Amino acid sequence: MNKKPGGLYYGEYLQLDKVLGAQQLESEKRGAPAHDEMLFIIVHQAYEIWFKQILYEIGSIIEMFNDHVVDDRQMGRMVARLERVHKIQRLLNSQIDVLETMTPLDFLEFRDLLIPASGFQSVQFKELEIALGLKRDMRLPVDREFIYSRLSEADRGKMQVAESKPSLLEVTEKWLERLPFLDFEGFDFWDAYEKSVALMLSKDRKIIEDNPTLPEVVREHQLNELEATRTRFSAILDEKKFEELRSNGEFRFSHSAMLAAIFINLYRDQPMLQLPHRYLTCLVEVDELFTTWRSRHAMMVHRMLGAKIGTGGSSGHDYLNRTAQKNRVFLDLFNLPTFLIPRSDLPTLPENVIDSMRFRFGV
Numbered sequence: 001m002n003k004k005p006g007g008l009y010y011g012e013y014l015q016l017d018k019v020l021g022a023q024q025l026e027s028e029k030r031g032a033p034a035h036d037e038m039l040f041i042i043v044h045q046a047y048e049i050w051f052k053q054i055l056y057e058i059g060s061i062i063e064m065f066n067d068h069v070v071d072d073r074q075m076g077r078m079v080a081r082l083e084r085v086h087k088i089q090r091l092l093n094s095q096i097d098v099l100e101t102m103t104p105l106d107f108l109e110f111r112d113l114l115i116p117a118s119g120f121q122s123v124q125f126k127e128l129e130i131a132l133g134l135k136r137d138m139r140l141p142v143d144r145e146f147i148y149s150r151l152s153e154a155d156r157g158k159m160q161v162a163e164s165k166p167s168l169l170e171v172t173e174k175w176l177e178r179l180p181f182l183d184f185e186g187f188d189f190w191d192a193y194e195k196s197v198a199l200m201l202s203k204d205r206k207i208i209e210d211n212p213t214l215p216e217v218v219r220e221h222q223l224n225e226l227e228a229t230r231t232r233f234s235a236i237l238d239e240k241k242f243e244e245l246r247s248n249g250e251f252r253f254s255h256s257a258m259l260a261a262i263f264i265n266l267y268r269d270q271p272m273l274q275l276p277h278r279y280l281t282c283l284v285e286v287d288e289l290f291t292t293w294r295s296r297h298a299m300m301v302h303r304m305l306g307a308k309i310g311t312g313g314s315s316g317h318d319y320l321n322r323t324a325q326k327n328r329v330f331l332d333l334f335n336l337p338t339f340l341i342p343r344s345d346l347p348t349l350p351e352n353v354i355d356s357m358r359f360r361f362g363v
């Protein structure tokens, strides 16, 4: 390799001429420089650079799932990378504080110059949503319409490429489906689980029925709630019922993936399940931190614009609050605690079952 005399130079290595030459104020071009536009540009650029890093990490995790065998070392790497993503997300969430040092009046100095450019056109943000698992049909109709109609043809092409690739949601589902926890020779775990659930619910019923201090109307309400819980449990144990609910959008994971995720959560204390459990917890954290960003961004938009519409033509904070609620990916993992039972009621696994849970999981 040819080495330059004097070796590598800091500014060249980081291509700072490009990076630091990329802040062109629209207000300056129009002859009336607005001081806060510099902050606005730099904050957005910092976001885009971090989006690039997050996409890089998530892409590498999806690739690892393509390997024939996902072993514990890879699981460890995936968890470490997701934990890195969390740190970046926290940074992104607190970066809003920096932008909020700009007042609505300062923003008005240059805001109209931005029309019709908008955060809708952040292709990397959309690629990130897609890489996590947000499919077109999961979006609000208005979100679908805005995204695809506001992009250049080249960027629409990038979105199509992103949509044709497997997402983190999909590869996680496939991995869960092939975990060997659902079919143990000579031991029907789910039968034992069903019995434990029945026992737990009958104990709960007895507590409600035997409580002399409960007014009748409260008792009736609590017993109805208990029945609703029983119905939810029966859906998880009955594949046909589960598939009906899934076709109505109540579940995203397949039945076997959902059972494996429940099993991992129930027996997370087993050494061989600790990493899979941490991995699933990391996904919940990614979703939660993104939702926090969306809500904070919506709040900032309210503060900057009041009830004005966005430069991209949406209703502004109202639209953004709706996407914060709707555009969550790993909802099944958020809903999973519904199906957990206390440790004291868990079926005891036979020794051979514990032995059969190896560290290495094949296809």
Ligand code: HEM
Binding pocket: 043, 044, 047, 048, 099, 107, 117, 118, 119, 120, 121, 122, 125, 143, 297, 300, 301, 304, 305, 309, 310, 311, 312, 313, 314, 315, 316, 317, 319, 320, 323
């Ligand atoms: C003064 C600061 C900001 C204001 C007033 C603002 C306003 C808005 C508005 C109104 C929308 C809805 C689309 C539209 O009608 O244009 C939007 C979307 C968006 N903004 Fe911002 N924004 C600000 C800062 C930021 C920053 C710093 C980022 C970081 C990258 C960002 C990223 C996005 C993204 C990704 C969307 C699309 C969200 C989605 O479709 O769910 N915005 N923004």
